[in-house]
Amino acid sequence: MPVSALRVAEWDAAYREYGPALLRFLRRLSQTRSVAEELVQETFVRAMQAANVPERAQELRPWLYRIATNVAIDRLRRDRRFSFIPFAGSELAPERDMDQIDLVRRALRAIPPEQATALVLRLHEGFGPHEIAEMLGVSEAAVRSRLVRGRRKFLETYERFGGMA
Amino acid sequence: MSAHPLELIAAYGDGIDRERAETVDRHIADCDSCRTYARQMERVDALISRREAILPLPVWQPVPREGRGRVAVFVAFAAALGLVVTVSVVRDRIGERAASSPSDAAKPALSHLDACAVLAPAALRVGLAFGPQQRLYRVSTDIQTTSGIVPSIFPTICRHGGPEQSWSDANLLLMRRDSGMDAADMLARAFGGAGSPDVVYDWVATDAGIPRAQVWVGEGRSDGGSDAWWAVAVITDRYGYVVTDAGRDTAMRLAALAYGELVSPGACLLIASAATAAGLPEGAFFNHIDVPPAFAAQTSMNTCSYGEEEPWHGPHLFLRTKPTSRKEAEQLLPQVLAQELKLVAQEVAPWSAVDNGIWLTRGRGPFGDWSAVAVSDGTRFVVVQATTGELAMQVAREALAELARVQ
Numbered sequence: 104m105p106v107s108a109l110r111v112a113e114w115d116a117a118y119r120e121y122g123p124a125l126l127r128f129l130r131r132l133s134q135t136r137s138v139a140e141e142l143v144q145e146t147f148v149r150a151m152q153a154a155n156v157p158e159r160a161q162e163l164r165p166w167l168y169r170i171a172t173n174v175a176i177d178r179l180r181r182d183r184r185f186s187f188i189p190f191a192g193s194e195l196a197p198e199r200d201m202d203q204i205d206l207v208r209r210a211l212r213a214i215p216p217e218q219a220t221a222l223v224l225r226l227h228e229g230f231g232p233h234e235i236a237e238m239l240g241v242s243e244a245a246v247r248s249r250l251v252r253g254r255r256k257f258l259e260t261y262e263r264f265g266g267m268a
Numbered sequence: 269m270s271a272h273p274l275e276l277i278a279a280y281g282d283g284i285d286r287e288r289a290e291t292v293d294r295h296i297a298d299c300d301s302c303r304t305y306a307r308q309m310e311r312v313d314a315l316i317s318r319r320e321a322i323l324p325l326p327v328w329q330p331v332p333r334e335g336r337g338r339v340a341v342f343v344a345f346a347a348a349l350g351l352v353v354t355v356s357v358v359r360d361r362i363g364e365r366a367a368s369s370p371s372d373a374a375k376p377a378l379s380h381l382d383a384c385a386v387l388a389p390a391a392l393r394v395g396l397a398f399g400p401q402q403r404l405y406r407v408s409t410d411i412q413t414t415s416g417i418v419p420s421i422f423p424t425i426c427r428h429g430g431p432e433q434s435w436s437d438a439n440l441l442l443m444r445r446d447s448g449m450d451a452a453d454m455l456a457r458a459f460g461g462a463g464s465p466d467v468v469y470d471w472v473a474t475d476a477g478i479p480r481a482q483v484w485v486g487e488g489r490s491d492g493g494s495d496a497w498w499a500v501a502v503i504t505d506r507y508g509y510v511v512t513d514a515g516r517d518t519a520m521r522l523a524a525l526a527y528g529e530l531v532s533p534g535a536c537l538l539i540a541s542a543a544t545a546a547g548l549p550e551g552a553f554f555n556h557i558d559v560p561p562a563f564a565a566q567t568s569m570n571t572c573s574y575g576e577e578e579p580w581h582g583p584h585l586f587l588r589t590k591p592t593s594r595k596e597a598e599q600l601l602p603q604v605l606a607q608e609l610k611l612v613a614q615e616v617a618p619w620s621a622v623d624n625g626i627w628l629t630r631g632r633g634p635f636g637d638w639s640a641v642a643v644s645d646g647t648r649f650v651v652v653q654a655t656t657g658e659l660a661m662q663v664a665r666e667a668l669a670e671l672a673r674v675q
Contacts, residue, residue, distance in 0.1 A: 119325070127320040140326040207315050225282065226316040232282050251278040254312050261315070 118147055121164055124228070125171050131223045132175045132211055142178060146171040165238045168228070172220045172239060179216035203266070210261040218253030225250055272299065277306050281313050378533060378670050382540035383407075383426035385572070386509075387440040389534050390525035391428050394518055396438060404428050407439070422510075435488055436497040436514035438522055443508040471501065476520055478527045480504060485520065488512065502527060532589070533674060536572035539585035539652075542666035543574050546659070548583070567600060583663045586651040594625050597644035601627060604642070604651050628657065643668060648675070 122143055129146070130139040149170050150156065157166050211219040224230045224238070225246075232250065236243040276284060276292050284292075296302050384404050396402065407425040422441040429437030471484040481504040488497045498516040500523040502509055507530050513519035529537055573584040586604055588597075601619045616631035619642065627642040639657035641664045643650050650667050654660035 122325045123322060126323050126325060130320045130323065131316075136323060139323070144326065203315070204318065204320075207318070211316070222316050226313055227319070247279060247282055250282050251275055254278045254281075254309055255274075257316070258308055258312050261312070266315075 114147065114151055117150075117163060117167070121167050122147070125167060128168070128223060128228055129171060129175055131208060131227050132179065132219060134208065134212065138178070142171070142174050145174050149174065165230075165234065168224065168230075169238045169240075172224065175220055176216040179212060179219065206261065206264055206266045210257055210264055210266065213260045213264075214253060214256040218249045218256055221246055221249040222253045222257065272302050272305075274302070274305060277302060278309050280306070281309065378537060378541040378674055380541040380544040381424055381442055381530075382537065382544075383422075383424040383440045383442040383509075385536040385540040385574075386442065386526050386529045387426045387428060387438065387522070388536050388572075389529060389570075390440075390522050391438055393525055394521050396428055401430050402428065405433075407433070434495060434497075435490055435499070435512045436495055437512070438518065439510075439512040440522070440526060441510040441512075476500065476502070476524055478502060478504070478524055481527065483523070485516065487516075504530075506530075533670075534572070534589070535570045535585050535587040536574075538587055538650075538667055538670060539572050539574045539583060539663070541670050542585070542652075542663050543583050545666040545670065546583075546662045548663075567603060569600070569604065583652055583654040583659060585653075585663065585667060587667075588649040591647050592644060592649035594644045594646050597625070597642065597649040598627070600649065601642055601651075630657065 125146055126139055126143045129142040130136060133139040133142060146167065150167060153170070157163050211223065221235060221239075224235050225232065230238065232243050232246045236246045239246070273292055273295055276288055277296070280289070280292060292306075296306055384406055388404060391404070392398075398404075405427045407427050422443045425439065425441045427433065427437050427439045471486040474483050474485045476483040476485075481502050483503075484501045486499050486501075488499050489495070490497070497512050497514050498519045499510055499512045500519045502511075502523050504527070507527075509523075509526060509530075511519050511523040511526060513522060533541075567588065568590045569586050569588050571584065571586040588600070592600070598621075617629050619627045619629045621627050625644045625646065628639070629642075630637070630639045632638075638653055638655055639660050640651060640653040641657065641660040643664050645668065648668070648671055650664055650671070652660045652664040652667060654663060
């Protein structure tokens with residue numbers, strides 16, 4: 104598989120520069136650290152295989168986020184191929200010592216992937232709705248809609264998992 | 269503005285135009301529930317914004333890797349897990365069951381009856397909704413009513429409904445008949461009798477189409493008549509249970525379906541019993557896979573997971589509900605994983621036969637690594653998936669033993 108546009112040394116530099124932030128972004132959407140590590144590697148593998156690597160350095164970061172978002176969505180969708188009907192519930196629910204950050208990750212993984220990734224790009228990574236829209240190639244209205252629906256879905260899911268918002 | 273502007277409140281943090289922002293501000297100033305909602309939305313943003321820790325980057329190999337070779341990792345896993353001894357125990361259990369064929373009257377019930385495991389598939393079949401507002405609850409066996417505590421004659425009770433407990437929900441109160449209690453005792457003690465705020469009037473014997481069962485139906489009232497519901501009581505030679513629901517027809521259908529689950533246990537009831545027998549704590553959560561109807565019809569497989577909110581954290585059982593030869597079982601194995609679970613092929617190791625009628629595999633699922641054990645005794649076919657091979661084997665062993673007891 105040819106490595107396009109950038110030389111190996113340049114990819115190595117890009118990995119070191121953008122990898123840590125992408126790893127944190129993907130960690131937010133992954134069950135385990137090893138999954139996040141796998142996804143960040145997958146992101147760069149896809150980037151290196153792409154034919155349309157941005158030439159300008161300032162375009163590289165959002166482009167990598169776009170790939171990472173697609174990698175995350177693919178993973179979340181694959182994880183959701185299992186169609187479970189949850190029967191969760193207990194009148195005598197035991198106390199669950201659930202780390203809050205794990206609970207947040209779980210709730211994010213449980214909501215529609217497009218909403219979860221939009222929320223994390225907006226709130227965790229600090230991109231604006233317009234930037235996210237450009238990054239993902241969708242309208243800003245669509246991004247805003249995902250954010251609104253995502254917040255509501257997250258709240259519902261987080262509370263269902265026992266979190267208090 | 270009379271309607272609550274929930275969409276705008278949720279969008280507030282992303283920036284909305286000044287006119288809308290003022291509308292929201294004015295509404296929130298006068299609306300307690302919207303103020304609460306706005307605080308919840310702020311909390312959502314704060315939760316998701318909380319930064320992940322900075323992690324060291326994994327070592328980067330700057331050449332794309334092809335063929336990760338995960339399958340190879342799983343090859344020969346049976347030997348690595350040292351399951352030979354456990355496999356032999358399973359085989360012995362199959363032999364025990366084949367040697368014993370108790371009459372119907374002498375057959376014991378499953379060792380652990382779980383009302384939710386009975387109610388879950390029944391509720392699905394009558395079309396009850398499941399979601400954040402409608403779910404199953406394990407109910408304390410000491411039911412607090414306005415008149416006090418209902419006597420704990422039902423070791424396991426399950427309710428389908430919303431957050432508020434009510435007899436007009438679909439409730440299943442399950443009692444083993446070996447308690448020696450007769451029908452009159454059960455009915456009287458379950459609902460108090462005349463003078464109690466929770467009472468069933470005029471139990472009437474009925475024919476619900478349940479073979480060899482006595483069935484009564486009555487109309488219930490709670491809290492001075494404000495809550496009306498129906499109760500169906502079923503007494504068979506092995507089980508006693510009461511189903512309540514707001515609708516008479518639904519209560520009757522649930523009662524009949526519950527009988528079917530009890531006399532011919534499905535995957536939910538079987539794994540609830542097997543997991544408990546294997547020493548696992550009673551699961552606070554229960555999941556049932558929405559099996560594609562075509563696959564279920566084609567294979568007669570039904571499946572259920574148990575114990576954890578994330579389905580793959582708890583053991584997970586597939587049960588074939590009709591006689592299955594070993595050859596048929598082997599042919600079904602790829603479908604169980606590839607067709608029903610739709611796992612990505614490279615994440616599942618090929619099944620490997622480790623003994624006559626026992627197969628093992630291992631894979632990487634959405635919530636981590638898992639192992640699966642498939643067992644066929646030439647008639648019955650069970651597949652158990654769990655986080656470890658040992659656990660899967662243990663639950664499979666108990667499931668076979670349970671089937672041997674009740675079939």
